[in-house]
Amino acid sequence: MTVLQLERRIIWVSAAFALSLFGLAVLAVNLFNVGLPTCLTDIKPFQKGELITHSPTHYEIHYVARMWRFEPPDVEIPAGSVVDIYLSTPDVTHGLILLGTNLNLMAVPGVVNYARVRLDQPRDYQLICHEFCGTGHDRMATNLRVVNRTGFTPKQIAPSPQLPDPGYQLLEAKECLACHSVDGSQGIGPTLKGIFGRTQKLTNGQTITVDEAYLREAIVKPDAQIPEGYEDLMTKAELTDQEVDQMVDYLKTLK
Numbered sequence: 477m478t479v480l481q482l483e484r485r486i487i488w489v490s491a492a493f494a495l496s497l498f499g500l501a502v503l504a505v506n507l508f509n510v511g512l513p514t515c516l517t518d519i520k521p522f523q524k525g526e527l528i529t530h531s532p533t534h535y536e537i538h539y540v541a542r543m544w545r546f547e548p549p550d551v552e553i554p555a556g557s558v559v560d561i562y563l564s565t566p567d568v569t570h571g572l573i574l575l576g577t578n579l580n581l582m583a584v585p586g587v588v589n590y591a592r593v594r595l596d597q598p599r600d601y602q603l604i605c606h607e608f609c610g611t612g613h614d615r616m617a618t619n620l621r622v623v624n625r626t627g628f629t630p631k632q633i634a635p636s637p638q639l640p641d642p643g644y645q646l647l648e649a650k651e652c653l654a655c656h657s658v659d660g661s662q663g664i665g666p667t668l669k670g671i672f673g674r675t676q677k678l679t680n681g682q683t684i685t686v687d688e689a690y691l692r693e694a695i696v697k698p699d700a701q702i703p704e705g706y707e708d709l710m711t712k713a714e715l716t717d718q719e720v721d722q723m724v725d726y727l728k729t730l731k
């Protein structure tokens with residue numbers, strides 16, 4: 477056998493192999509309804525998590541993966557629904573796996589990934605991050621709750637403020653929201669909801685009432701007085717006096 481013949485054989489075998497793989501992919505999509513993720517680089521990455529109801533059997537969820545949570549959390553949809561999932565991230569690379577299904581997407585900054593899934597059985601699907609994305613990675617999870625169709629009422633997901641308060645914008649820009657929620661949900665650090673006036677136990681054994689002075693110190697010297705149950709993980713943000721004022725003013729409004 478000459479080299480040329482061998483090469484020809486290799487080309488034919490690889491072409492047949494590639495073609496059969498393509499055929500299998502087509503079969504998987506059409507016969508078994510397996511969704512292949514698609515990269516959508518030409519639309520603006522979503523800035524906030526959202527649940528959109530297209531019809532009682534068709535939903536669309538925009539998941540925003542951030543350090544270290546998924547937005548929106550705890551989405552509820554009725555059994556027997558088709559769900560279009562769009563995933564984006566504003567910070568680092570994350571992953572999204574919907575346990576119990578074959579849905580598996582990457583969250584890559586600047587890219588919106590998409591996949592469709594059909595959920596027929598009422599049960600809680602756990603949604604977890606499968607890319608190591610920092611200290612909170614192991615806690616980055618939420619639920620997609622599939623409930624019985626009878627008695628299902630769509631839950632309203634609170635939209636982010638339309639014209640964000642300058643204090644809120646600062647919290648976002650300085651990445652405070654990566655660890656502190658403003659809606660009461662659990663994070664790496666304590667939630668900021670209702671923080672002003674809260675009775676707070678500290679790691680030094682003291683119990684204090686959160687006032688303006690405490691908030692200021694907690695922002696500019698985060699390691700001074702740490703709330704009980706939390707670790708000294710917070711990094712100091714570079715802020716002007718005016719910015720600290722704006723943050724404190726905003727924190728006071730989070731009832």
Ligand code: CUA
Pocket residue numbers: 541542543544569570571605606607608609610612613614616
């Ligand atoms: Cu996000 Cu791991």
